[in-house]
Amino acid sequence: MASQSQHRVYIPSNARSNQYILAEFKLDDLFYQQFLSPAQAYQKISEHLFTLCEERELHNVHLIANDKLPIVRFHEESYCLQTKKQVMFFYNPKYHESHMCIEDADYVAKKIRIVFLATGDELRANAAQFHRRVAAVIKEFKTTLPESIQSIKVRDHQHLTYDLFANAKGNKESYGYKLRSLTPRYQTRECPLPAEHSEMTYATVSIPLTRAIKTQFLPQGEQGYANLYRYLEDTFLTACGTRKLQRIAMVANDRIPLVRNSQVDNNAQNSELQKISFDPANHDTQYYGFWQEDKLVQTVYFILAAGDEDKNDIGFGKFMNSVEAAMRSVADKFQIPADQQNVTIRFYQHVSYRA
Incomplete structure (x- = not known):
């Protein structure tokens, strides 16, 4: 039998931990018909989302309505930078908080992506608790969406650097x-x-x-x-x-x-x-x-x-x-x-x- 030491990797104590959960769902004409304009749609659903997040003490959450993919990295300063294909979030989980709706003027999104960034200390130890709170928000948020939204894809991402x-x-x-x-x-x-x-x-x-x-x-x-x-x-x-x-x-x-x-x-x-x-x-x-x-x-x-x-x-x-x-x-x-x-x-x- 392999020894326990073979199944344990020694990682430097200054390693950085990150966790974020990505929730996404596709949009169609039935969705947009519920609103006066795409801009109003993004504003309405983001306002409701952020209210739910406050109730669950989720303090760093972003709604992306321009079909760009989120990339998350650790940084001592908080930045949100965009390229043609990406929205890059740089943040320190210990300190940074933000709620943002990210959209491009006159752009009609094919998909909504919601990024829940974990905050606080000991992210890995508290990962399950963070997932529970996010899952509760997603469940309640889904009930407020038009019936054309049948399901939301959820991805939990964790990494040590x-x-x-x-x-x-x-x-x-x-x-x-x-x-x-x-x-x-x-x-x-x-x-x-x-x-x-x-x-x-x-x-x-x-x-x-x-x-x-x-x-x-x-x-x-x-x-x-x-x-x-x-x-x-x-x-x-x-x-x-x-x-x-x-x-x-x-x-x-x-x-x-x-x-x-x-x-x-x-x-x-x-x-x-x-x-x-x-x-x-x-x-x-x-x-x-x-x-x-x-x-x-x-x-x-x-x-x-x-x-x-x-x-x-x-x-x-x-x-x-x-x-x-x-x-x-x-x-x-x-x-x-x-x-x-x-x-x-x-x-x-x-x-x-x-x-």
Whole structure:
């Protein structure tokens, strides 16, 4: 039997925790017929939503009515920035609060997205309580919508972010995590999930292509960047193969990776986002490489998804130990100085269902 230590990953104490819940539903003509204009529709439903949120002490909630995808990151200052395809929320859960309705003038949204951002301390320990309060708001909010809205899709997103080389930079303190699956975590805290739900667990690792890497691995006079990307790819595949990590991807096309379950979603991309779909139940190797030989990016993203075989009563600690070992091997190959450069890991846990 594997020892308990194999199922516990030691994460730096300065790791950042985030949780947000995304609720979304499609709009149709029947919905808009209930209001004088799209702008009035967004105003009315957002006002009612924010009233319900205040009653449940949900203090950082945003309604998005311009069909852009929310991206959530930690920051000491609060920002809400938009690109053509994204709405990016930067915030510190300890301090920042806001209720906003985000819309574009004269734009008729195809879908409403509501972002509930967790606030306070100990987000991971209080995740089930936060989910319960959000679920209660969604249930009541749904009763106020036109009858044409049959269901609301709910996605609970949680992630831990840390530097793989935090110890080398003097951050010696760490905490052992078992990283239990969301379903048993929530059940023990009296927050049962619907019987029909799907989970996705994965890690993303970002490595900047620094001047040192470019100098060493891009010979002068060489046309294009195919050799660099192939070397990165081969190094990554070898490191993952040694550790039996079978659902993996490398993204070096200037797009932000989004991971989905292939049983409900397919690979796709737009000008800013790269959707990657894995099947947790399929034990065959699933690898996707997205790069262009004529385009040099600033950052390469590596994605490593867990499968059903990684899910057990103890948690995903063993899976993350394998992820860390693989990425240390990649970093060693590229001679990344641990005391000077960050290799950022984000451990994600998602659960989704229809309410």
